[in-house]
Amino acid sequence: MANKKRTNIYMIGVGGQGIGLLSEVLIRAADYAELNVRGVDTHGLAQRGGTVQSQLRIGEGIYSPLIQKNSADIVIALERTEALRGIQNYLKEKGTVIYYNTSWQTLDVRLENSEEVSVNDINRAAKKLDAEIIKVYKEDLKETRMQNVVLLGEIVQNNILPEIKRQHYINALQDLMTGDKLDKNIALFKSLVK
Amino acid sequence: MKSLGEILLRKDETSEIVIGNTALVRAMIEAGTRVVTSYPGSPMPETAEAIRSISKEQRPFYFEFSTNEKVATEIAFGASVNGHLSTVFFKSVGLNVAADSFVQLALMKLKGGMVVVIGDDPGANSSQNEQDNRHYAHLSYIPVFEPSNPQEVYEYYKEAAKLSQEKEMPVILRLSTHVCHAKQKVNFSSYKQQEFDSKPRFSSENENYVPITSKVFPMKRRALKRIKDFKSYSNKSDLNKIIDNGNKDKGIITMGVPYLSLRDVMEDMDNKPDILKLGIIYPLPEDVIMEFLKEHKEVKILEELDNVLEKDIKALAFEENIETEIIGKKDIDDWINEYTPDKVQDVMSKTWPSLFKKINSKNHEKNVENRPAQLCPGCGHRSAFYAIKKALSEEDITVADIGCHTLGFLPPYEMGEVLLSMGHSTSTGTGLSLFNDSRKVVSFLGDSTMFHAGLPGIVNAIFNDHNLTLVIMENGTTAMTGHQNHPGTGSNFNEEVQPIPIKEMLKGFGVKNVYEIDTYAQTKLKEVMEKAVEEDGFSVVIATHPCMLKFTREARSKGAYKDNKVEIDQEVCHQIHECVKEFGCPSFSITEEGKVFVNKDLCIGDGSCIQTCPVDAIGLEQSNGGNK
Numbered sequence: 001m002a003n004k005k006r007t008n009i010y011m012i013g014v015g016g017q018g019i020g021l022l023s024e025v026l027i028r029a030a031d032y033a034e035l036n037v038r039g040v041d042t043h044g045l046a047q048r049g050g051t052v053q054s055q056l057r058i059g060e061g062i063y064s065p066l067i068q069k070n071s072a073d074i075v076i077a078l079e080r081t082e083a084l085r086g087i088q089n090y091l092k093e094k095g096t097v098i099y100y101n102t103s104w105q106t107l108d109v110r111l112e113n114s115e116e117v118s119v120n121d122i123n124r125a126a127k128k129l130d131a132e133i134i135k136v137y138k139e140d141l142k143e144t145r146m147q148n149v150v151l152l153g154e155i156v157q158n159n160i161l162p163e164i165k166r167q168h169y170i171n172a173l174q175d176l177m178t179g180d181k182l183d184k185n186i187a188l189f190k191s192l193v194k
Numbered sequence: 195m196k197s198l199g200e201i202l203l204r205k206d207e208t209s210e211i212v213i214g215n216t217a218l219v220r221a222m223i224e225a226g227t228r229v230v231t232s233y234p235g236s237p238m239p240e241t242a243e244a245i246r247s248i249s250k251e252q253r254p255f256y257f258e259f260s261t262n263e264k265v266a267t268e269i270a271f272g273a274s275v276n277g278h279l280s281t282v283f284f285k286s287v288g289l290n291v292a293a294d295s296f297v298q299l300a301l302m303k304l305k306g307g308m309v310v311v312i313g314d315d316p317g318a319n320s321s322q323n324e325q326d327n328r329h330y331a332h333l334s335y336i337p338v339f340e341p342s343n344p345q346e347v348y349e350y351y352k353e354a355a356k357l358s359q360e361k362e363m364p365v366i367l368r369l370s371t372h373v374c375h376a377k378q379k380v381n382f383s384s385y386k387q388q389e390f391d392s393k394p395r396f397s398s399e400n401e402n403y404v405p406i407t408s409k410v411f412p413m414k415r416r417a418l419k420r421i422k423d424f425k426s427y428s429n430k431s432d433l434n435k436i437i438d439n440g441n442k443d444k445g446i447i448t449m450g451v452p453y454l455s456l457r458d459v460m461e462d463m464d465n466k467p468d469i470l471k472l473g474i475i476y477p478l479p480e481d482v483i484m485e486f487l488k489e490h491k492e493v494k495i496l497e498e499l500d501n502v503l504e505k506d507i508k509a510l511a512f513e514e515n516i517e518t519e520i521i522g523k524k525d526i527d528d529w530i531n532e533y534t535p536d537k538v539q540d541v542m543s544k545t546w547p548s549l550f551k552k553i554n555s556k557n558h559e560k561n562v563e564n565r566p567a568q569l570c571p572g573c574g575h576r577s578a579f580y581a582i583k584k585a586l587s588e589e590d591i592t593v594a595d596i597g598c599h600t601l602g603f604l605p606p607y608e609m610g611e612v613l614l615s616m617g618h619s620t621s622t623g624t625g626l627s628l629f630n631d632s633r634k635v636v637s638f639l640g641d642s643t644m645f646h647a648g649l650p651g652i653v654n655a656i657f658n659d660h661n662l663t664l665v666i667m668e669n670g671t672t673a674m675t676g677h678q679n680h681p682g683t684g685s686n687f688n689e690e691v692q693p694i695p696i697k698e699m700l701k702g703f704g705v706k707n708v709y710e711i712d713t714y715a716q717t718k719l720k721e722v723m724e725k726a727v728e729e730d731g732f733s734v735v736i737a738t739h740p741c742m743l744k745f746t747r748e749a750r751s752k753g754a755y756k757d758n759k760v761e762i763d764q765e766v767c768h769q770i771h772e773c774v775k776e777f778g779c780p781s782f783s784i785t786e787e788g789k790v791f792v793n794k795d796l797c798i799g800d801g802s803c804i805q806t807c808p809v810d811a812i813g814l815e816q817s818n819g820g821n822k
Binding site for chain 1: 376461560606
């Protein structure tokens with residue numbers, strides 16, 4: 001049976017890293033590209049530094065916004081520990097993981113009960129799935145709260161979602177913000193996406 | 195930038211990407227809802243955010259956050275018997291608070307109509323249980339509509355409101371977490387704003403509203419008759435629909451989120467079973483269900499949480515002598531957790547293993563620890579727990595309540611060892627203090643929760659002269675659900691009001707020993723606690739500090755935020771690790787060699803950690819800065 005074309009995107013980070021904006025831009029950009037979309041943010045007590053996830057499904061024959069385990073075409077992570085969690089739980093074979101190379105240590109790491117997740121841990125887990133790895137870090141980024149937009153820029157620059165074009169993202173950003181904030185985000189986005 | 199308020203009020207047909215909670219607000223407007231009330235609680239608070247996007251002047255209905263769900267329900271009831279279409283919305287366990295009045299609603303003639311919107315939380319994403327509120331429908335004789343996605347939230351609310359108005363009876367719209375938060379493009383109809391008048395229509399002349407003794411029976415009779423009559427509507431409603439895959443053998447009856455999950459799991463499957471998707475889940479469309487049963491040899495009842503449908507459908511089949519095999523829950527696991535696509539795959543693989551593949555779990559090389567929610571950097575509760583822990587001995591008993599401070603039960607504080615419900619802490623603590631001369635009892639209670647359901651326990655502790663200490667964790671907001679105002683803040687949803695001063699209120703009640711102290715004054719707080727727990731009788735410590743998440747957000751939006759961080763002088767640091775392991779601010783990180791550094795992405799420069807360092811190695815980056 002021929003499967004309909006569907007793309008599952010699994011986003012993961014820590015409450016406070018701006019995953020909400022990232023997922024809102026993506027779903028709106030996909031809509032501007034006239035794609036059928038379903039999304040959901042999972043945030044029980046998100047503000048308090050717990051794991052937050054957002055799921056986005058694009059294509060035909062999709063009903064629930066929730067993705068099945070090991071079936072995400074793309075895992076987008078804002079931080080290393082969550083990147084590893086996302087890969088292990090959701091990334092499918094030959095999928096793509098794109099993550100911001102920073103670390104928000106878990107309580108267990110801070111109490112020295114376990115070791116911090118390293119770039120090597122992520123590489124090993126992704127290679128087991130024969131997945132593509134895109135590691136993102138912007139040295140000169142002044143506002144850490146804009147790491148989400150850096151990731152967004154890299155998603156576009158690497159053509160991870162070929163049906164969604166640069167202008168669709170700009171339209172989405174314009175839907176969601178105004179004034180200085182919009183100017184700063186658009187400027188950053190444009191500087192990353194040639 | 196798009197204006198949500200403008201979209202929600204747009205008269206023309208339109209479509210927009212929104213979550214279920216937002217779609218609900220558009221439906222309220224189109225339906226002509228006049229009075230809406232609520233108490234904040236996940237998964238529902240975004241509904242109020244959508245309401246806030248419409249200015250008070252332009253808002254076509256009255257909205258308020260009431261002090262608790264029972265109060266909110268009573269206000270919506272009062273408005274309805276006065277002729278106004280009303281709605282109350284709250285989270286799953288909120289219904290328990292509202293229940294005393296809620297269970298009376300079906301007895302009454304609700305002139306204006308009333309929709310009760312409940313946000314259930316299968317998976318306990320942000321609740322202390324995953325109670326299945328469908329049980330309440332049976333208990334209270336109130337019909338239940340259950341949408342599965344934001345488009346249906348919008349459509350079902352309008353239908354529920356229409357029915358409620360026509361039949362002058364309450365209707366429940368049951369949502370669940372991932373219906374409330376699901377996002378999709380929703381198509382909104384055009385609408386005409388209704389003309390409202392201000393005529394109070396309440397009349398007890400020909401209608402009894404006082405159910406006392408024998409007056410109860412005719413009211414109950416009418417409620418039962420109304421719910422019985424509702425079945426004929428349910429049978430005809432196109433909210434119940436059949437997905438006909440031409441399968442004469444197997445069928446599945448389901449609804450809501452499990453329906454969506456099932457469709458996904460079945461999408462690429464051969465020999466798909468037929469599906470009966472219920473939109474009205476109480477009272478059941480019995481004729482539709484009977485026909486579906488007759489057409490199939492085996493029917494699976496796929497329902498999240500409890501076996502409510504299963505029992506009703508099996509009873510129906512028994513009475514009607516149906517031979518179809520009806521398959522309900524297989525084991526205890528089937529009763530637990532949300533029916534995500536993975537869960538449905540698992541449940542169905544236990545039912546029809548030849549059709550549904552079993553999911554194999556994978557082993558991972560490295561175990562990634564869970565990252566539970568934690569107190570934010572700068573949180574006043576952290577300073578409070580850190581100081582109070584030092585004032586108590588190991589064997590003393592600490593009682594948590596609901597709110598951000600519940601997170602104190604996690605390491606490193608481990609404060610607040612028992613939790614029931616909103617406002618329970620003083621009374622549970624009271625029980626723990628009986629026949630107990632050796633272990634001191636300390637209860638914690640947030641300020642918003644105190645106004646919600648905490649006051650009766652406090653009054654009781656005074657009335658019956660109990661011996662315990664209550665710590666009111668005052669952060670000046672309802673923080674956990676997104677910073678809603680409460681009676682102590684000086685503003686309600688709509689305007690500024692006189693705040694209720696907590697200290698004066700408690701003194702007015704007659705509490706002899708009330709202390710109020712900023713939690714950042716850790717040494718002082720410790721001393722106050724030591725004194726308070728030694729006192730005979732009921733003592734209260736108001737441990738106050740504004741919610742720093744709210745504080746920094748507001749400062750940022752006003753342009754008044756001073757970007758400052760703490761830093762560690764590595765030459766002074768002795769790696770005692772008090773800051774990272776006892777105070778436990780998440781801004782402190784640690785290297786494999788035990789060196790402590792500050793995560794600048796997280797630190798807000800509040801400086802509450804500085805005093806915790808025994809060797810004074812922590813300081814602010816800018817010596818003259820900081821917002822301490």
